[in-house]
Amino acid sequence: MKYCPKCKEIMSLKQIDNQLFYVCDSCGYKEPYDTSNLYVDVVREERVLVLQKDTTAEPTVKVECPKCGNDEAYTWIVQTRSGDEGGTVFYRCTRCKYTWRVYT
Template sequence: MRFCPKCGARVILRKKNDLLVLECHKCGYNAVVEEGVREVSEVTTVKTEAVTVVEEQSGDIRTLPTTTAECPKCGYDKAYWWMVQTRSADEAPTRFFKCVKCGYVWREYA
């Protein structure tokens, strides 16, 4: 990786008119590359572990508050609801619903 001698930003290797040129996107600096320089790209993959979701027992869900909300799956008009902070703290929490009749779960972004 090379850096611009003028501003210190990272320079990008580009091909212009059959010449290799180091180009700075910030200040516009350009320099023709001498022989012996090559472009190398490296890709790194990160393996993540599987996450197991454990569904709550049907008896525990009855302690959640209920509201009038139409289920998009069966059309029933009553659902349990709860809120989870799924995005950053300065954004509104996500409201989840679970149909009392069929158990379908959906969300509402505030």
């Protein structure tokens, strides 16, 4: 997690022109992302995203869980704030709670 040096809001990781930036949704400040620790950070941000999510309020769809073969999962879409990039569709298996995602 990284905080904006200007307004102290949490910055989000975004891909702009095939480069990664930390972008502050509040004031628009951005800075290039150091890709040397890319894997660790992306994984950490996804986990935060997933943990914060209360899936029990989400609709379920018929989709096969890649882990246990169950055919029902909660689904939700994470949209970037700019709206011109595609959203990411998340699924969470209703049985084993395995979470995976699909890019749109």
